[in-house]
Amino acid sequence: MKILFDHHDPFHFAHGGLQIQIEQTKIALENIGVEVEWLRWWDADQRGKVIHFFGRPSDVYIQQAHAKGERVVFLELLTGLGSRSALERRMQRAMVHCARRFMPRGLIGRMCWDSYRLADACIANTEFEASLMRQMFDAPVERVQVVPNGVEDAFFEAAPVARGPWLVCTATIVERKRILELARAAAAARTPVWVIGIPYAESDAYFREFTELVRQHPEHLRYEGGINDRGKLAAIYREARGFVLLSQRETRSLSSEEAAATGCPLLLSDLPWARSVFGDSASYCAVTPDTAVTAQALAAFYTAAPQRPPPIQPLSWTGVAQRFLAIYERVIQETVPR
Amino acid sequence: MKVLFAHGLPFSLAHGGLQIQIEETRRALQQSGLEVDHLRWWDAEQRGDVLHHFGRPHPEVVRLAQEKGLRVVMSELLTAQGSRGRIHRGVQKWTLRLLRKVRSEGLSAESYRRVDAVIALTEWEAHLMATIYGAPRERLHIIPNGVEDCFFSAPQQPRGKWLVCTATITERKRVLELAQAAVATSVPVWVVGKPYGESDPYYKAFAELARAQPEFIRYEGPVADRAVMAGIYRQARGFVLLSTMESLSLSALEAAACECPLLLGDLPWARTTFGGQAQYCPPFAGLAKTGEALRRFHAAAPNLPLARPPLRWREVAAQLRQLYERL
Numbered sequence: 001m002k003i004l005f006d007h008h009d010p011f012h013f014a015h016g017g018l019q020i021q022i023e024q025t026k027i028a029l030e031n032i033g034v035e036v037e038w039l040r041w042w043d044a045d046q047r048g049k050v051i052h053f054f055g056r057p058s059d060v061y062i063q064q065a066h067a068k069g070e071r072v073v074f075l076e077l078l079t080g081l082g083s084r085s086a087l088e089r090r091m092q093r094a095m096v097h098c099a100r101r102f103m104p105r106g107l108i109g110r111m112c113w114d115s116y117r118l119a120d121a122c123i124a125n126t127e128f129e130a131s132l133m134r135q136m137f138d139a140p141v142e143r144v145q146v147v148p149n150g151v152e153d154a155f156f157e158a159a160p161v162a163r164g165p166w167l168v169c170t171a172t173i174v175e176r177k178r179i180l181e182l183a184r185a186a187a188a189a190r191t192p193v194w195v196i197g198i199p200y201a202e203s204d205a206y207f208r209e210f211t212e213l214v215r216q217h218p219e220h221l222r223y224e225g226g227i228n229d230r231g232k233l234a235a236i237y238r239e240a241r242g243f244v245l246l247s248q249r250e251t252r253s254l255s256s257e258e259a260a261a262t263g264c265p266l267l268l269s270d271l272p273w274a275r276s277v278f279g280d281s282a283s284y285c286a287v288t289p290d291t292a293v294t295a296q297a298l299a300a301f302y303t304a305a306p307q308r309p310p311p312i313q314p315l316s317w318t319g320v321a322q323r324f325l326a327i328y329e330r331v332i333q334e335t336v337p338r
Numbered sequence: 339m340k341v342l343f344a345h346g347l348p349f350s351l352a353h354g355g356l357q358i359q360i361e362e363t364r365r366a367l368q369q370s371g372l373e374v375d376h377l378r379w380w381d382a383e384q385r386g387d388v389l390h391h392f393g394r395p396h397p398e399v400v401r402l403a404q405e406k407g408l409r410v411v412m413s414e415l416l417t418a419q420g421s422r423g424r425i426h427r428g429v430q431k432w433t434l435r436l437l438r439k440v441r442s443e444g445l446s447a448e449s450y451r452r453v454d455a456v457i458a459l460t461e462w463e464a465h466l467m468a469t470i471y472g473a474p475r476e477r478l479h480i481i482p483n484g485v486e487d488c489f490f491s492a493p494q495q496p497r498g499k500w501l502v503c504t505a506t507i508t509e510r511k512r513v514l515e516l517a518q519a520a521v522a523t524s525v526p527v528w529v530v531g532k533p534y535g536e537s538d539p540y541y542k543a544f545a546e547l548a549r550a551q552p553e554f555i556r557y558e559g560p561v562a563d564r565a566v567m568a569g570i571y572r573q574a575r576g577f578v579l580l581s582t583m584e585s586l587s588l589s590a591l592e593a594a595a596c597e598c599p600l601l602l603g604d605l606p607w608a609r610t611t612f613g614g615q616a617q618y619c620p621p622f623a624g625l626a627k628t629g630e631a632l633r634r635f636h637a638a639a640p641n642l643p644l645a646r647p648p649l650r651w652r653e654v655a656a657q658l659r660q661l662y663e664r665l
Contacts, residue, residue, distance in 0.1 A: 008346055011382040013402035019382070042376045044349035044357065064351040067535025110446050201405035 003029065003328060004048035004070075006039035008055055014200060016172050017254035018077065021149055022054055028150065028321035034328070050120075050328045059114040066118075071331040074115065075123040075147070078132050083249035083271050093136055113137055120331040123147050123324075125252035128276040145327055148277070149254050150317035155261035158234035166194040166222060167267075167302060168240040170233070170255040173199040173207050177247045178269075178287075180210045181294060187217045189295035191302045193244065194222040196236070237262040242305040245269065246294065248287055252277060257314040265308035267301040281311040341367065341662060342386035342408075344377040346393045352534060354506050355588035356415065359483055360392050366484065366655035372662075388662050397448040404452075409665040412449060413457040415585035416466050417510075421605050421621070431470045438472075447471045454665050457481050457658075459586040462606045479661055482611075483588050484651035489595035492568035500528040500556060501636060502574040502598070504567070504589040505581065507533040507541045512580045512603075512621075514544040515628060521551045523629035525636045527578065528556040530570065571596035576639040579603065580628065582621045586611060594645040601635040615645040 005026060011019045026036045040046055051057075051065055053074040062072045081089065099108060116122055116139035123145050124130035130146050133139040167186075171177040179195055186193040195214075199207035214223040227233045237243065243259035244267045252273055256266055266282035268274040274282060283304070285297035343364060349357045364374045378384050389395075389403045390411045400410050419427065434447055450456060450471040458464035458480050467473040501520075505511040513529055520527040529548070533541035548557035561567045571577065577593035578601045586607055590600055594612070602608040603621035617638075619631035 005380075006348070007379050008396065009399055009402075010344075010377060010379040010384070012384050013399060013406055015382065022380070038378070038380045039348055040376070040378075041345050041348045042343075042360070044353065046348070046350045058346075061347060061351065064347070064534055067533075067538060068351055069535070070351075200402060204405070 001050070001328060001332065002035045002037065002048040004037055004039040004046065004051045006041075006051055006053045006057075015198070017149075018054065020254055024150060024152060024317045025320060025324065028317035029324060032318065032321050032325065034321070034325055049332055052324070052328075056112045056115055057119075058112050059109065059118055062115055062118040071120040071328075071334075072118075073121040073123060073327060073331060074119050075125070076133075077125065077251035078129050079249045079251045081132055081136065082126075082129055082251060082273055089132070089136065096136065119143065120334065121145055121327050123327070125149060126273050126276050128272045129251065145323075147320060147323045147327070148315055149252055149257055150320035151254075151258050151261040151314045152230055152234075153316060154230045155234045155237065155258045156316065158231070158238045158262050160263070161235070161238050163241050163306065164239045166192050166240055167242045167244050167298075167305075168194045168196065168236060168259070168264075169244045169246075170196040170227075170259075171245060171247070173197050173210055174204070175206050176249050177245070180206060180213065181289070181291065182244060182246050182298075183210055183213050183217075183221050184291050185294035185298050186220050187213065188291055189299040189302075190220055191295075191298045192220050192222070193298075194236075194240070196224075196227050196233070198226040233258070234262055237264045240264050242267060242301060242308075244298070244301070246285055246287070247271075250274070256282075260311040261314055263310040265301075265305045266311050267297070278311050281309060283308065339388065339662060340373040340375060340386045341388045341390055342375050342377040342384070344389060344391045344393075344395070353532070355483075355585075356392065358588055362484060362486060362651045363654060363658065366651035367659060369652065370655050370659055372655075372659055388665060390658075390662075391453075394446055395449050395453070396446060397452055400449050400452045404454075409454040409662075410452075411455045411457060411661070411665070412453045413459075414467075415459065416463045417583045417585045419466055419470065420460075420463055420585060420607055421581075421583035427466070427470065434470065434472075453477070455479055455661055457661075459483060460607050460610050462610045463585065479657075481654060481657045481661070482649055483586050483591055484649045484654035485588075485591050485595040486564055487650060488565045489568045489571065489592045490647070490650065492565065492572045492596055494597075495569070495572045497575050497640065498573050500526050500574055501576045501578050501601070501632070501639075502528045502530060502570055502593070503578045503580075504530040504561075504593075505579060507531050507544055508538070509540050510581055510583050512582060514540060514547065515625070516578060516580050516632075517544055517547050517551075517555050519625055519628040519632050521547065521554050522625055523633040524554060525629075525632045526554050526556070527632075528570070528574070530558075530561050530567070532560045567592070568596055571598045574598050576601060576635055576642075578632065578635070580619055580621060581605075584608070590616075591648040595648055597644050599635075599639045599642040600645055601631065612645050615643055617642065 029036050050071045056076045065072045116137035121143050122133050122139045130144045133144050173179045214221040237259045242265040245256050246269045268282050269287050270284035283301050367374045389408045392413050394414045403410050450473040456473045456478050464478050464480050507513045548555040571593045576599040580603045584607050600616035602616050604618035617635050
């Protein structure tokens with residue numbers, strides 16, 4: 001069985017959790033004996049049994065794959081949608097229904113809404129996302145599967161050490177992750193926060209404002225860029241007093257699961273994905289522009305962190321690969337592609 | 339300077355003119371001394387100066403590429419839009435304007451405003467890109483498709499009885515309707531091409547008709563050898579393509595390079611490209627009208643004026659290179 005991985009956002013343009021997710025899934029599948037290739041769009045002779053698309057493929061893409069006898073499963077991160085309020089989501093659903101009825105087909109086709117009905121399997125990272133796929137896009141219940149992210153063994157294996165004074169936040173430095181807002185709250189609450197990550201571009205005004213703030217508050221803000229060595233990052237989580245991620249939007253944060261694997265207490269934005277993954281085993285902070293409110297939550301978490309129970313443990317990537325393999329085998333067994 | 343070529347629909351899933359266009363453009367650019375790589379989405383180390391996206395890139399990809407210092411060029415085929423009626427296009431234009439006012443974030447049409455250059459194949463597509471999608475005129479460039487040298491250099495031969503239609507066998511190309519009209523009027527038509535999938539009922543109906551009517555429908559599948567294809571055009575009595583939607587048919591240009599008379603679906607792309615140098619048939623005509631147009635074309639073909647020769651790929655590459663360098 002050969003699986004082709006496809007994705008439309010080049011890693012060179014946008015690093016982050018999705019890149020790690022794709023790379024680690026490929027390695028883990030190969031480790032359990034599944035042949036996986038990157039889909040080379042220019043190679044007319046490349047064949048596979050299943051195309052695993054990360055993102056939402058167009059309906060034409062799926063139809064053409066089916067015409068060639070290939071199955072299509074796709075995993076989409078509903079980051080924006082999953083972070084909207086219930087009212088906003090209801091409005092969006094109503095708009096989708098109206099659009100399907102009244103808008104030109106050419107425009108509707110661009111939205112790729114039908115892909116949820118055409119694909120052989122739609123994969124969600126969380127139960128919450130699975131429910132969104134069914135409710136918002138009418139994905140057939142039996143074709144929606146939940147496969148969480150995995151975590152590399154290095155994070156499970158890191159040796160326990162005494163926890164130090166720093167809260168750690170690992171994220172791309174971009175507005176959506178609210179790193180600057182976290183840094184302001186840390187400075188206001190005099191809570192030490194170590195930010196690990198890089199921006200998409202160093203010329204970004206948001207990033208420059210963040211680095212300027214770090215320069216002004218070296219005793220409470222630590223920033224030394226990104227860390228590529230996964231063993232080193234695991235050790236940092238082991239030493240950290242806690243892990244903080246206050247993103248405005250998120251699908252299923254890989255870094256928070258890596259921190260959870262090391263037993264690091266978590267403070268997360270109060271968003272549905274986080275509640276559905278960690279339940280009561282994490283602490284939560286409302287997404288608010290009010291620095292004082294965030295600072296208060298940060299200070300309370302800082303004080304309570306050593307007494308917090310460890311968060312729910314994530315799967316390893318091998319466990320994730322086994323779940324994907326079961327999905328691939330099931331869609332291949334269906335004799336006629338949908 | 340290094341150019342990265344990107345495209346969203348894998349060639350393994352959809353063959354056709356766009357694949358030839360991308361491959362020939364790359365080859366011609368490389369022959370002109372330019373470094374051109376396929377974009378490897380999984381390769382975080384791949385670098386380039388220009389991202390040339392064939393299709394419509396997501397606005398976020400455009401933004402991220404530009405943040406990395408790349409210039410972004412897009413070439414989209416407006417196959418469907420360019421073949422719609424005026425009212426339909428008007429509805430699309432005003433719907434888009436409304437959507438832009440409500441929420442432009444994430445709207446794929448925004449890419450037309452964000453990229454550094456937009457390439458249209460024809461004047462008609464450039465007009466659509468500006469009026470429907472709001473592409474800034476100063477960033478719009480018209481660079482047509484080219485044709486391989488073998489089509490120009492193929493030796494002249496006496497023309498035979500067959501009209502040739504080279505196309506993917508799919509509804510949009512109306513190959514089955516053409517075959518039905520050919521049978522109805524006893525006009526011999528040779529169809530060269532293959533379907534996207536052999537299980538497609540449209541293809542099966544066509545193949546069945548071809549089997550039942552071998553004296554009027556010749557079908558032996560596709561012809562991969564380009565020189566053989568050129569020889570077929572040189573021998574053909576005429577070239578026929580009655581698609582309901584088209585951007586700038588590469589096979590029509592190849593036939594034109596072989597001085598083969600053309601009968602095309604009466605769509606704006608064809609009129610703006612060939613004007614009075616081709617014959618036309620209404621694209622949605624019924625069997626009787628299509629048959630009549632086919633019969634008249636078959637009779638008149640030997641005396642019809644020749645179409646203006648198209649560009650060669652190296653001339654297309656020179657225009658593109660100039661554009662990349664200017665960016």
